[in-house]
Amino acid sequence: MKSTYSLDDAIRKIPDFPKPGILFYDITGILVNPPAFKYCIDRMVEMYKNEHVDAIAAIESRGFIFAAPFAERMGIPLILIRKKGKLPGKTWACSYALEYGKAEIEVHQADVTPGMRVLVMDDLIATGGTLNAAKNVLEQGQAQVIGFFGVVGLPFLNYDAVLKDVPVRTLIEYFGE
């Protein structure tokens, strides 16, 4: 176990993964570095502890890893947003465009209460398309999305334009590939 860390050093940068031209920011280096992982959860709690957050919704699958300790520390429900076909109950769904092709995500209807104030998170925000689709499924249940959080942000991909009107926070940002 390392006794010191830099969040930047803990995030491995893998060129040409999963395809040529993409620089992949790999958060598994945070997970094997307990002080770095603790730093992330501490900072998330610090950012939101004085806000009215009724629940956190997290995107499959890396979003779950950060959202679970945060939910436990905050004493709030954790809502799972999963790829199509994974949730057994009745769901709300949203299709959205990927760079190539499209994807669909779902949330359990029973997990969403009308009026609940939900923070939505993922490990990394790139174009913002995934978080925007998550907002759509939560709003089908009349929830209010009060914030977006990503451990890593890539603002040069203009997620601000897609996630407009809802505050976006990140722990570290990268500005080019």
Ligand code: AMP
């Ligand atoms: P987006 O919907 O474009 O904001 O993409 C966000 C989702 O894709 C997240 O679940 C990320 O884990 C993943 N992702 C997109 N681009 C990258 C990247 N350069 N490195 C690591 N993960 C990425």
